[in-house]
Amino acid sequence: MTNVEPAGTRRLGTLLTWRVATIASGWLMLLFVGAYLITPASILPLVMADLGTTEAVSAALVSMPQVTATVVGIPVGMYLDRVETRTVVPAAAAVLFLGSAGDWVAASGGDVWLLVASRLFAGAGMFVLWVVSINIASSAFPPDRRATATSVTISGYPAGYALGQFGAPRIAEVVGWPGVFPVFGGAVVVLSLAFYVAAGNVSRFDRSPEPPSLADFKRVFADRNVWMIVVVTLLGYSLYMMFNSWMPTYITRRFGVSLAESGTFVALFPLVGVFARPVGGWLSDAVLGQRRRPVFAVAFLGTTVLAVAMFYSTTIAVLVSMLVLAGVFVQLQIGLMYQFAQESVHPSAAGTAVSLASVAGWLGSFVAPVVAGKLVATTGTYAAVFGFAIGLGAMGVVTVWQMAESGVATVPA
Incomplete structure (x- = not known):
């Protein structure tokens, strides 16, 4: 007797396959976006030697795409809410690739200002890919x-x-x-096409049949919970980048190891986000019934306690262990920030909400390391950096306490 697989089962299996393909291609696309963005930092001595620039100027090249994202983020997010987001993916990837090709031309010719301009140009494509990947990944799955x-x-x-x-x-x-630069930029283009195809074969949940009206946009900017998540994102990324930027120097001066060695230790801090971010999402969905606030609270509270522990650490092994654990805690919440932002508004304005949170995150990434540097210069001690981190964490806990829950499972029927 021949077993015939029901059509419904086959259809569900195909849909699941395309959902997995959407997540996988989106993950790989952001993988190469991240690789492109960090490239100047990873080859800093070569950049300085060939361009004849200072360490500060060369390192600033890393932030140029994020500068563009901060400036254009909110209007771009509002535009994305008015179009079919999937259709802009290849175009955004092309913008990033053109920027990376400009990087190649500028760097080969030793033109620092053209390199700055091309990195700024690529930032527009980077931002669109970031927002769209979040929006599509979220809407491709049911709320839980x-x-x-x-x-x-x-x-x-x-x-x-x-x-x-x-x-x-x-x-x-x-x-x-x-x-x-163009090697990574070209990879983004290839993966964007895969993401475009995969997303086109997935049914999307909670999609508004009409673009948002002016009143819808006004409600986003008037929503208290949206501004709460903006503050949470600002504080969370401030903590994240402050440890990333200042811990290599602190470890070198505190324990006398080389900058290369301390950089290797600190590299573990962002790397643990590869599993910490998904774990935070899974905890919120599967364990906490779609509640988001407990994960935010644990992330800030845990990072604050670990900042105190790092300050009092007397051996490099203990300090690095605490730093890696802090990397886990602070990144538990990062994926939830953008999901919370979307859940706080009407689906038609989800792109605007994600853009607001993203701009806040990049702003915190810029400002916090600068403030920490000023504190060190003023006080002459790294105790000020840890005090600043503790203050940011405490502010995060207080902000989370003031938020309303966004997860749909907590909304009464």
């Missing part, structure tokens, strides 16, 4: 799995930082350091 899907997708970004730090110097040995 959205935080997990979003968190898994964006975990490709810190993995991309690791890929860039590891791979860029090796690729530079083959194609020269200017050629590294």
